[in-house]
Amino acid sequence: MTRGHFIALALLAACALLLPLATDDSYILSLMIFSGINAIVAIGLCILMGSAGQVSLGQAGFYGIGAYASAILSQLFGLPVVAAICGAAVLSAAAAVILAVPSLRLKGHYLAVATLGFGEIVYIFLNEFGPGGPSGFGDIPPFSAFGVVITESRHFAWLVWSVLILLIIFSLNMLNARPGRALRALHGSETASSAVGLDVVALKIKVFVLSAIYASIAGSLYAHYVSFISPSSFALFYSVLLLMMVVLGGITTVWGGVVGAVLITLLPEPLKAFEELDVLVYGMILTLSLLFLRRGIVPMITERFSSYRENRSA
């Protein structure tokens, strides 16, 4: 890990630690929790899109599987929450393999459409067969581990951001080592990748599974936080929102996912001043940022910074 990553992690950890101490406002804490949950899904999508060059419009499906499976396993089957989250992750991983094997032979738009179809299937499935159907179900047990039950928002915020930070560290380590290089190579040239012995299909399946597990963990955390879930939270709109997060933040680095997730989660708040026009302004801001921040916020900032340092040293 480079010094830049280390500083960013330290800053993130400090914010995550101090913000819940600075406020009692449960609304602010809930925004922080949702930012963290979205960021977990977004960094998975960043690895999938930015490093491996695969597009997914179905992350909401894995997020939904994570939420429903964990909720059902813990509430109806009485499993410990941590075990339920792990079980949900295994289920999401299995779904990812089933989706990936046929569809990763597709490229670009076709793959995007296949994942979009997957997201829709999960959504319809939850509506038809999920407990409570379209109206969802509640009384999902709160998160607990080793006998400690987390009910307070402040503690849950720490939990979510700890998971996020650990996953960022995991991702950075992975991307800086053999598998990460292979993924970036795949993005650069599949022909050359296979010529040096990379198993292109196996690598794509693995990274797809990884991003599905991230989404699943986030979905599980969501379910145990809100304690009531319904299919509408896992519709196509959420997949599109995730895409917005990573594109806005920048897909080439996991930090782009974090920054994008926080911004998109918080953006509706100041827009409430516009009342009915908020959706319009929201759309305008997103369109403009895509026009002027084409490569995403984080890559643009880091490039500015490094060119500034080069100029100074020259």
Next chain:
Amino acid sequence: MLEVRDVTKTFGGLRALDNVSFDVPHHSITALIGPNGAGKTTMMNIISGIFPPDSGSVSFHGVTISGTSPSKIAKQGLSRTFQHLELFSDMTVLENVMVGRYIKGSSGFVASGLHLPSVRREERENRRIAIALLEDIGLAGKQGELAKNLPLGEQRILEIGRALATEPVVLLLDEPAAGLNIRETRNLGNMIIGLNSERGITILLVEHDMDLVMRISTEIHVLNFGQKIAAGKPEEIQRNRDVITAYLGEEDS
């Protein structure tokens, strides 16, 4: 050691390769030459597994490799470069070579994410080998640069470096001198001779630059319109009437 037997490949109505056979002996520098459209790159793509032959076979150490995947062929010890460069252009020079080390490593997603000691050891070792390789091919000073920012000549050398990182038994070079100037081509020739004599790597070379081919090859096979028209030592090929006709056209007499 590498045996090509009766390979035929058609694209639509075009017969790109027609019953072509040849051997690449151990430790040789074998060249495949011929006018444009003779089927040389098609042959390279068949040997490296990008597509299978319609009929015929390619075997390596007596094992048939045609019809398997490029990555399996690479793992058996055949590595290649591309006529139209296929570098990982947004990765650094060092990273390009380290991707070439992939098949020699074993660290998976989980172990790497957890930064286990075994991963750290493997990374250190691979980095050391990759840097040593870059020193050998004269790119050590550029290891931090993005591959796409190198001049063409160095990009070609880097592709060879990446292929070498897989520790190949046979190196397939598809027009490595294309776009290089005279001095760069001479250095490339010396480098290929060095790889062959010092590292013991068998070379199969497709090349248009006749000075280079005649200088470094031990054996030459000539293709024309998908058919093999001649084979022999450089001096034999230079005197071969069929070859001269293929390259220069029929003499009016």
